[in-house]
Amino acid sequence: xxxxVDIEKNLGSFHLKVKLEAGDETLALLGASxxxxxxxxxxxxxxxKPDRGRIEVDDxxxxxxxxxxxxxxxxxxxxxxxxxxxLFPNMTVLQNIRAGASREPDKKKREAAVTAVMDSFGxxxxxxxxxxxxxxxxxxxxxxxxxxxxxxxxxxxxxxxxALDNHLRFRLEQEVRQTIADFGKTVxxxxxxxxxxxxxxxxxxxxxxxxIEAFGTKxxxxxxxxxxxxxxxxxxxxxSKLECLGAGQIRATDWDMVLDVPMVSPDTRAVxxxxxxxxxxxxxxxxxxxxxxxxxxxxxxxxxxxxxNSACSCPIGWEMEKYVWQKLRAPEVSxxxxxxxxxxxxx
Amino acid sequence: xxxxxxxxxxxxxxxxxxIIFFVGIFAAYYIAKTPRLVKGVLDVFLTLPLVLPPTVVxxxxxxxxxxxxxxxxxxxxxxxxxLTMTWWSAIFATTVVIFPLMYRxxxxxxxxxxxxxxxxxxxxxxxxxxxFWRIRMPYCRQGILAGTVLAFARALGEYGATSMICxxxxxRTATISTTVYQLWRTNDDGMAFRWVLVNLAISFVVLLxxxxxxxxxxxxxxxx
Numbered sequence: 245x246x247x248x249v250d251i252e253k254n255l256g257s258f259h260l261k262v263k264l265e266a267g268d269e270t271l272a273l274l275g276a277s278x279x280x281x282x283x284x285x286x287x288x289x290x291x292x293k294p295d296r297g298r299i300e301v302d303d304x305x306x307x308x309x310x311x312x313x314x315x316x317x318x319x320x321x322x323x324x325x326x327x328x329x330x331l332f333p334n335m336t337v338l339q340n341i342r343a344g345a346s347r348e349p350d351k352k353k354r355e356a357a358v359t360a361v362m363d364s365f366g367x368x369x370x371x372x373x374x375x376x377x378x379x380x381x382x383x384x385x386x387x388x389x390x391x392x393x394x395x396x397x398x399x400x401x402x403x404x405x406x407a408l409d410n411h412l413r414f415r416l417e418q419e420v421r422q423t424i425a426d427f428g429k430t431v432x433x434x435x436x437x438x439x440x441x442x443x444x445x446x447x448x449x450x451x452x453x454x455x456i457e458a459f460g461t462k463x464x465x466x467x468x469x470x471x472x473x474x475x476x477x478x479x480x481x482x483x484s485k486l487e488c489l490g491a492g493q494i495r496a497t498d499w500d501m502v503l504d505v506p507m508v509s510p511d512t513r514a515v516x517x518x519x520x521x522x523x524x525x526x527x528x529x530x531x532x533x534x535x536x537x538x539x540x541x542x543x544x545x546x547x548x549x550x551x552x553n554s555a556c557s558c559p560i561g562w563e564m565e566k567y568v569w570q571k572l573r574a575p576e577v578s579x580x581x582x583x584x585x586x587x588x589x590x591x
Numbered sequence: 592x593x594x595x596x597x598x599x600x601x602x603x604x605x606x607x608x609x610i611i612f613f614v615g616i617f618a619a620y621y622i623a624k625t626p627r628l629v630k631g632v633l634d635v636f637l638t639l640p641l642v643l644p645p646t647v648v649x650x651x652x653x654x655x656x657x658x659x660x661x662x663x664x665x666x667x668x669x670x671x672x673x674l675t676m677t678w679w680s681a682i683f684a685t686t687v688v689i690f691p692l693m694y695r696x697x698x699x700x701x702x703x704x705x706x707x708x709x710x711x712x713x714x715x716x717x718x719x720x721x722x723f724w725r726i727r728m729p730y731c732r733q734g735i736l737a738g739t740v741l742a743f744a745r746a747l748g749e750y751g752a753t754s755m756i757c758x759x760x761x762x763r764t765a766t767i768s769t770t771v772y773q774l775w776r777t778n779d780d781g782m783a784f785r786w787v788l789v790n791l792a793i794s795f796v797v798l799l800x801x802x803x804x805x806x807x808x809x810x811x812x813x814x815x
C-alpha cells in the first residue's frame with residue numbers, strides 16, 4: 245500500500261514539478277493557495293493530465309507518459325474529496341452513497357455495503373434528506389461515507405475543513421482522524437493550515453511554486469523547515485536576512501543582531517526563530533530589548549522587541565502565556581535566542 | 592371552424608422542439624469543451640439565425656432545399672421527394688430558427704455547472720453517460736427547461752421562414768401564424784381574431800406552465 249508520484253506539468257507561467265512517495269500513512273501537502281497542491285491531487289485522480297512522469301498507487305500504474313498509460317478517473321479507484329464535498333444536489337443522502345457503491349456489481353452486496361457505511365457514519369436517520377438540508381458536518385460525513393463505500397485505494401482530501409465554521413472544525417477533525425485510522429491506507433491531505441496538518445498527518449511535504457521544498461516526518465519538517473516559505477508555512481513569523489561573519493557568527497540584518505550559531509551551509513540566506521522559542525533572561529545570544537508593541541491575544545501576549553540602540557528594521561515577536569508577561573512586563577527586557585532554536589533557511 | 596392550423600402548428604413545433612432539444616444540448620456540451628477560437632467562430636455561426644430576419648433564413652433554406660438546388664435536387668432524384676411545400680418542410684425552418692435559443696440557454700446552464708460534481712462522480716466510478724444524464728442534466732434542469740419552452744413557443748409562432756418554405760395551403764401546410772396573415776389579407780377579420788385568441792391562449796398556458804415548473808423546482812432546491 246503506497247503511492248509514488250513523479251510528475252511535471254506546464255500551465256503557462258506556472259510549472260508543476262512534484263515528486264513524492266508515501267506508505268500507509270497520512271502525507272500532508274502544505275502550501276499556500278496557488279502553490280500547486282490541489283493540481284497535484286487532480287493529477288493523481290486523473291482529472292488533470294501531467295505532461296510527463298509516472299503515478300503509481302499500490303503498485304498499479306495509473307499514469308506513465310513513457311508507456312502511454314493514462315487510466316481514466318473511473319479506473320483509478322482514488323477517493324477524492326473536494327472542499328465543497330461535491331454531493332450531488334439532486335440526490336438524497338442514500339442516493340448519493342448508493343452512487344458511490346456503483347462499482348459493486350452484486351446488488352445484495354451493494355445494498356449491504358451502503359447500509360453498513362450509513363450506519364457507521366450515523367447517517368441512517370438522514371437517508372432521505374437532500375444535501376441542502378444537511379449541516380456542514382453532516383455533509384462532510386456523507387461525502388466521506390460515499391467515498392469509503394467505493395473502496396478507494398487511496399484517500400485524497402482537498403482542504404477538508406475550509407468550508408466549515410471554526411467551532412465545527414475541531415470536532416470534525418477528530419472524526420476525520422478516526423476515519424483515516426480505520427481506512428489504514430495512504431491518505432493525501434491538502435491544506436494550508438499548519439495546525440490541522442500537524443494534528444492529522446505523519447509526513448509533510450511543503451509545496452511552493454509548483455515544487456516540493458521540504459519533505460519529511462512532521463517532526464523534522466517543523467523542526468527544520470529548510471526554506472523561507474517552509475518556515476512561514478509551518479508558522480515561523482520571525483525571519484531575517486543574514487550575513488555570515490565567519491567564526492561561528494552571523495548578523496541578522498533585519499533585526500540588527502549578531503548571533504552565535506553552529507555551522508551554517510553557504511546557501512543559507514535567512515535565519516528564523518519561532519515566537520515562542522525566545523527565552524527571557526540572560527544567556528547565549530542575549531539582548532537587551534526595548535518593547536515596541538504589546539499585543540494581547542485571547543490566551544497569550546505577543547510582545548514586539550527591538551534591541552536597544554539598534555538599527556533593527558523589523559521587530560521580533562515573542563509570544564508567551566499571559567501570566568508570564570504579567571510578571572515580566574517592563575519597557576525594556578532581556579531575552580535570548582537559543583542557538584538550538586534558530587532555523588537556518590534557504591531562499 | 593377548421594382546426595387544422597392548430598394541429599399542424601403544434602405538430603411542427605413539437606417535432607422541431609424534440610429534435611432541437613437533443614441537437615442543442617449536445618452542441619452546447621461539446622462546443623463548451625472546444626478551444627477558445629473554435630468556440631468563438633462556432634458561437635457566431637450558430638447564433639446567427641437568432642439575429643437574422645426569418646425571411647433571410649427562409650431564403651437561405653430555399654437556396655439549398657429548393658427542387659433545383661443541391662440538396663433539394665438530390666432528394667428529388669434519389670427519393671422522388673420534394674423537400675419544400677409540404678407540411679413537414681416547416682420543420683426545417685423552425686429547427687433552424689429555434690436552434691440558437693436552445694443552444695444559448697443550454698450553454699449558459701452548462702457553464703454554471705459545478706465541475707467538481709463531475710470529477711467526484713468520475714472518481715467514484717460512475718460512467719460519463721450516467722454523469723451527463725443523472726447529475727449534469729438535473730443540475731442544469733431549470734436552464735434547459737426554460738430553453739425548451741422558449742424554443743417551443745418560438746416554433747409555434749414561426750412565420751417568416753415557414754411561409755417561404757411551405758407557403759400557405761389550407762388543410763395542408765397552413766399554420767396558425769400563416770392562417771392569421773392569410774385571413775387578415777382576405778379581409779376575414781372575424782376568423783383572424785379567433786385565431787389570435789387561440790394563439791394568446793396557447794402562449795398563456797405555456798408561460799403559466801413555465802412559472803409553475805420554476806416554482807416547484809425552486810421549492811425542491813430550497814430545502815429546510
